[in-house]
Amino acid sequence: xxxxxMAGMAAVLLATAAQAETVFVTLExxxxxxxxxxxxxxxxxxxxxxxxxxGIAISKDGKTLFVATSDDNLIRMIxxxxxxxxxxxxxxxxxxxxxxxxxGKFMYVSNEDDAEVTVIDIAVKKAVAKVKVxxxxxxITVSPDNKWTIxxxxxxxxxxxxxxxxxxxxxxxxxxxxxxxxTFTDDSQQLWATSEMAGTLTIIDxxxxxxxxxxxxxxxxxxSDQIQPVGIAIDKERRYGYVAMGPANRVAVINAQTYKVEKxxxxxxxxxxxxxxPDQKRLYTTNGVSNDVSIIDLExxxxxxxxxVGRYPWGVAVKP
Amino acid sequence: MRLLxxxxxxxxxxxxELLRFLHQRERFVSALVRPLVWLFVFAAGFRAALGIAIAxxxxxxxxxxxxxxxxxxxxxxxFNGMQSSLSMxxxxxxxxxxxxxxxxLPRWFLLCSKLIAGTAVGVLQSYAFLGIAWLYDxxxxxxxxxWILPALVLAGMxxxxxxxxxxxxxxxxxxxxxxxxxxxxxxxxMSTALYPLWKxxxxxxxxxxLAQYNPFSQAVELIRFALYEQFNQQAxxxxxxxxxxxxxxxxxxxxxxxxxxxKKGGGGD
Numbered sequence: 001x002x003x004x005x006m007a008g009m010a011a012v013l014l015a016t017a018a019q020a021e022t023v024f025v026t027l028e029x030x031x032x033x034x035x036x037x038x039x040x041x042x043x044x045x046x047x048x049x050x051x052x053x054x055g056i057a058i059s060k061d062g063k064t065l066f067v068a069t070s071d072d073n074l075i076r077m078i079x080x081x082x083x084x085x086x087x088x089x090x091x092x093x094x095x096x097x098x099x100x101x102x103x104g105k106f107m108y109v110s111n112e113d114d115a116e117v118t119v120i121d122i123a124v125k126k127a128v129a130k131v132k133v134x135x136x137x138x139x140i141t142v143s144p145d146n147k148w149t150i151x152x153x154x155x156x157x158x159x160x161x162x163x164x165x166x167x168x169x170x171x172x173x174x175x176x177x178x179x180x181x182x183t184f185t186d187d188s189q190q191l192w193a194t195s196e197m198a199g200t201l202t203i204i205d206x207x208x209x210x211x212x213x214x215x216x217x218x219x220x221x222x223x224s225d226q227i228q229p230v231g232i233a234i235d236k237e238r239r240y241g242y243v244a245m246g247p248a249n250r251v252a253v254i255n256a257q258t259y260k261v262e263k264x265x266x267x268x269x270x271x272x273x274x275x276x277x278p279d280q281k282r283l284y285t286t287n288g289v290s291n292d293v294s295i296i297d298l299e300x301x302x303x304x305x306x307x308x309v310g311r312y313p314w315g316v317a318v319k320p
Numbered sequence: 321m322r323l324l325x326x327x328x329x330x331x332x333x334x335x336x337e338l339l340r341f342l343h344q345r346e347r348f349v350s351a352l353v354r355p356l357v358w359l360f361v362f363a364a365g366f367r368a369a370l371g372i373a374i375a376x377x378x379x380x381x382x383x384x385x386x387x388x389x390x391x392x393x394x395x396x397x398x399f400n401g402m403q404s405s406l407s408m409x410x411x412x413x414x415x416x417x418x419x420x421x422x423x424x425l426p427r428w429f430l431l432c433s434k435l436i437a438g439t440a441v442g443v444l445q446s447y448a449f450l451g452i453a454w455l456y457d458x459x460x461x462x463x464x465x466x467w468i469l470p471a472l473v474l475a476g477m478x479x480x481x482x483x484x485x486x487x488x489x490x491x492x493x494x495x496x497x498x499x500x501x502x503x504x505x506x507x508x509x510m511s512t513a514l515y516p517l518w519k520x521x522x523x524x525x526x527x528x529x530l531a532q533y534n535p536f537s538q539a540v541e542l543i544r545f546a547l548y549e550q551f552n553q554q555a556x557x558x559x560x561x562x563x564x565x566x567x568x569x570x571x572x573x574x575x576x577x578x579x580x581x582x583k584k585g586g587g588g589d
Contacts, residue, residue: 040380140517222370249370249381264380266371294380306380 016297021277022319023284024065024080025293026053029311033067038295038318041305044151047083050076055097056315060104065317068095068109073215075109075120080319082291090127092118099140099149103163108162110137117123117151119167129167131223133160139181144190144252152193153180159193161209176200181273185231185256194229194243201229201243201252203259205227224246231273240298242283244271251285253296253301268306278320286313329425330433337404337437341444351400355392356452363388375516377548388489389450389458390544391513394536396449397442397476398508404438405483409490428571433482435567438483439476446472464547472548475539478559481566488573492505506574511537512544530584535562 021046023036031051035044039139046085050069057066058080064074065078068091073094077087091109096146098109106128107120117137119129136168142164157179161171176198183192190212191204203213218228228246234256239249247270254264268287271294275284283296285308293313294306341348361386371381378386411417420430450465460468486499510527511534512520521528531537538558545552 225368247370266383268381269370290381303380306374 008092014042016215019153020320023275023293024056024058024078024317024319025309025313026056026067026315027310027312028052028054028288030172031069031148032310033078034293034308034309034313035083036284036293036307037150038277038284040294041307043307043309046310049078050074054314055095056222056317057100058319059100060102060317060318064224065319066098066107068315070094070096075107082222084149089120089125089127090118091120092116092127097138099139099142101142101149102144102146106164107295108142108151110140110151112136112138112154115153116172117149117162117222130178131162131169133165134158134172135170138188139173139179139193141182141191143184143188143191144186146157147182147188148206150182150184150191150193154178154180154196157195158254159191173204173209173211175202175211176214176248180230182234183234185234185238186236187238188270190238192232192241194232196230196246198229199224199229200225201232201241214320215254215259215261217245217248218244218251218262219245219248222250229273233274233276233283233284235276235298242296244274244285246270246272247289251283251296263301264302265296265303267296267303273315277318284316284318286316288312288314326425326429329423329430330436333420333430333433334437334440337441340407341441342351346401348445348448349397351403352448352452355395355449358460359385359388359453359456370563373518375548376519377545384522385456385514386458388514389453390551391511391540392546393446393449393472393543394475394479394511394513394540395508396445397439397472397480397539398479398504398536399480400442400445401437401438401476401481401483402486402504403483404434404441404444404480405487406500407489408434408484409492413492427574430573431439432567433576435477435480437482439473442476442480443469444470446476461549464549466522466545467546467549474476474556474559474563478535478539478563478566481563481570483569485566485573488570507534507536510534511540513537513540538562570575 006053007189025034028263031044032048034046037044045201053067053069055068065080067076073093075089075091079086092111093113095109098107100107115135117133118127119286121128133151134156136154137151138154139152149158149164156206157177159173160169163170175193176195178197179193180196181194191206193202197216201215205212225277226247229243230246230289231244233242236254241254241256247271250264252261255262267285268290270289271285271287273286281298291311292306292308295304295306342546343450366384509532538555541552542555542559
């Protein structure tokens with residue numbers, strides 16, 4: 001084949017590869033969503049979305065974005081291609097974080113002021129249940145095997161184990177002060193929870209609901225009050241877990257087998273939430289104070305770029 | 321035949337300098353200890369643990385240790401340039417300079433060979449320093465270590481030429497210490513080696529202007545960009561211009577009929 005033609009084809013292939021993945025970031029202060037091309041490391045566009053967008057997630061088929069617009073008291077459904085609104089979900093007051101069930105049928109929303117979790121049937125766009133939980137529920141997640149929904153209460157310092165079938169609290173786990181984010185490992189065997197005030201990560205065995213490990217995060221040269229862990233991401237093989245450390249401006253790299261902190265990666269200011277690329281080769285962080293997103297290459301464990309996105313980036317979702 | 325002559329002279333001069341460098345192990349160690357102390361002690365105390373704001377060529381937040389590394393490479397080349405010119409003064413006092421100068425080759429060529437010899441030593445030291453910095457987790461992209469070579473050579477030549485120029489003014493070794501203090505410290509501290517330009521601007525506008533037009537700053541920026549696989553045209557042009565200026569003046573200074581040698585009555589040294 002002619003070398004120029006080959007180069008042209010390679011360029012087309014590269015271009016489609018580059019377009020394959022899109023990162024969406026909610027901008028709490030700009031009332032918008034930033035759309036990023038993470039391969040090029042560029043902000044593609046910013047789309048207005050509603051008042052104070054925070055939590056964001058994408059449906060399993062990658063077609064629908066769910067955005068919690070906190071000051072509008074609802075969750076917006078947005079077409080991930082056209083970025084046009086296609087529906088609204090009644091979330092209750094001041095929705096901040098939410099989680100989708102693995103089958104994509106239900107959504108669980110934390111209602112911080114009402115101390116409850118609202119269960120929404122996405123197909124009919126209606127709230128079908130409310131579960132009373134501790135004071136100021138924040139972090140929420142559903143186990144990949146769809147057995148448990150976990151709600152973390154910031155003030156009660158508890159993780160509530162809600163049985164997804166009965167929608168009743170089956171158990172509670174007391175953790176360190178101000179639990180923020182909760183995430184299951186892909187095999188549903190472990191639950192990881194961060195405690196913002198204590199600066200710790202707690203790892204819990206899902207079967208026994210017993211704490212397996214409590215890791216105190218500590219960065220040399222950074223005062224302990226600045227270490228406020230929030231977002232968690234654990235890779236599919238459970239080799240490494242990553243924890244966003246808030247105003248410590250770092251992501252902790254934790255060996256998920258030995259529970260040792262292997263490295264701290266310097267990112268932008270007040271890093272809160274994390275998301276993997278679909279191939280789990282990159283990790284994206286939202287940096288709320290420095291108004292950018294840092295891109296971490298997970299093979300070399302290096303931060304390759306920080307891209308300015310807009311004011312107060314909060315949540316992040318990735319479309320394959 | 322004539323070309324062979326030039327070649328042999330260059331080999332002789334560069335070989336002598338490298339040999340001297342290899343034999344003086346203390347010199348090698350001390351040349352490395354200085355920037356390493358800055359890296360491990362000064363930069364560690366300064367840390368900026370929460371990261372330094374993004375400015376080109378960096379694309380994300382960095383620790384102070386990472387920022388200061390190109391500046392310390394500049395420091396190695398600066399001290400090396402000054403040291404090899406110091407050895408010129410020493411050579412002159414000891415008489416080995418005379419042996420070199422009676423060699424039937426143009427003086428500018430001998431000076432250039434001397435400069436290349438000094439720069440070669442500086443580049444070796446720089447790579448040794450980068451090797452240690454790598455182990456300290458200060459790691460640039462691999463190709464950066466290739467791109468940095470021409471930048472190190474040019475920066476080393478420019479600073480070496482400045483040293484040569486200074487050495488043409490100095491008659492005795494004792495005078496050299498003063499010049500070192502008047503030249504090295506202002507050059508180093510009024511530059512982007514230790515602090516980024518925007519940071520200097522926050523404290524003083526005059527200092528900012530001085531740092532901006534300081535040839536040492538430009539050399540450091542050239543190295544900094546090259547280490548991250550980027551090309552800084554302004555820094556390159558500025559460094560080349562400074563090199564030509566210093567080298568021209570040094571050649572003039574070493575010319576027995578025109579330069580400083582006459583004024584010092586040392587034309588026939």
